[in-house]
Amino acid sequence: MDADLFKALGDATRRTILDELVERDGQTLFEICGRLTMKHGLTSSRQAISQHLAVLEEAGLVHTRREGRYKFHHVDTSPLRAIVERWPIDAEEADS
Amino acid sequence: MIKINVASVWVDDQAKALDFYTDKLGFVKKTDIPMGGDARWLTVVSPAVPDGVELLLEPDGHPASRQLKDALVADGIPFTQFAVDDVYAEHERLTGLGVAFTQEPTDLGPVVTAVLDDTCGNLIQLATMK
Numbered sequence: 437m438d439a440d441l442f443k444a445l446g447d448a449t450r451r452t453i454l455d456e457l458v459e460r461d462g463q464t465l466f467e468i469c470g471r472l473t474m475k476h477g478l479t480s481s482r483q484a485i486s487q488h489l490a491v492l493e494e495a496g497l498v499h500t501r502r503e504g505r506y507k508f509h510h511v512d513t514s515p516l517r518a519i520v521e522r523w524p525i526d527a528e529e530a531d532s
Numbered sequence: 533m534i535k536i537n538v539a540s541v542w543v544d545d546q547a548k549a550l551d552f553y554t555d556k557l558g559f560v561k562k563t564d565i566p567m568g569g570d571a572r573w574l575t576v577v578s579p580a581v582p583d584g585v586e587l588l589l590e591p592d593g594h595p596a597s598r599q600l601k602d603a604l605v606a607d608g609i610p611f612t613q614f615a616v617d618d619v620y621a622e623h624e625r626l627t628g629l630g631v632a633f634t635q636e637p638t639d640l641g642p643v644v645t646a647v648l649d650d651t652c653g654n655l656i657q658l659a660t661m662k
Contacts, residue, residue, distance in 0.1 A: 460638075463635070464609075465607040465608055466607055466655075467608055470645070474641050474643070505602065505606060508634075
């Protein structure tokens with residue numbers, strides 16, 4: 437699980453996908469590709485983005501939901517909790 | 533000089549498509565000619581450009597067209613795009629008419645887009661250039 441999580445986070449395009457899903461949760465593949473191209477100048481193919489999403493899904497950071505004929509992608513940040521549980525953030529520093 | 537006179541969308545039901553593209557989206561019927569069987573040569577135009585490019589509401593009778601449409605819709609990919617003056621206003625108006633969107637208005641820098649379901653098996657992108 438750790439390996440999947442860190443692998444998923446260790447790529448700039450995948451981190452940008454998470455950023456965009458935090459901005460608006462529940463996007464089609466088309467919307468994600470449009471945002472990456474138009475807002476971030478990323479030229480990855482739709483196929484490549486689809487593979488990035490599969491890696492994020494494997495790590496539990498993205499879930500897909502079928503609604504009728506459409507498929508939406510949702511962000512799930514809960515796997516990140518394992519990171520601060522493993523290496524706790526100093527409470528005093530976090531408050532400052 | 534070669535010119536574009538029609539562009540097509542494949543629709544699963546021409547009568548339903550005519551209702552949607554006129555009553556909801558706001559196009560007007562231009563041509564309606566029986567073509568044998570149930571098929572019609574059915575086109576609509578923008579009221580702003582009545583002699584402009586016609587949109588052909590073409591039957592999607594070929595089995596492969598249904599497969600393609602399903603695959604595009606699953607990934608949220610629009611079949612074509614129309615220009616509107618204000619995507620945000622159109623989204624609000626069309627949502628009020630019960631039209632479903634797979635993408636809410638999204639600011640992509642030089643353009644704002646949204647994607648709606650035409651109820652005839654296609655997604656359609658609306659775009660406003662800034």
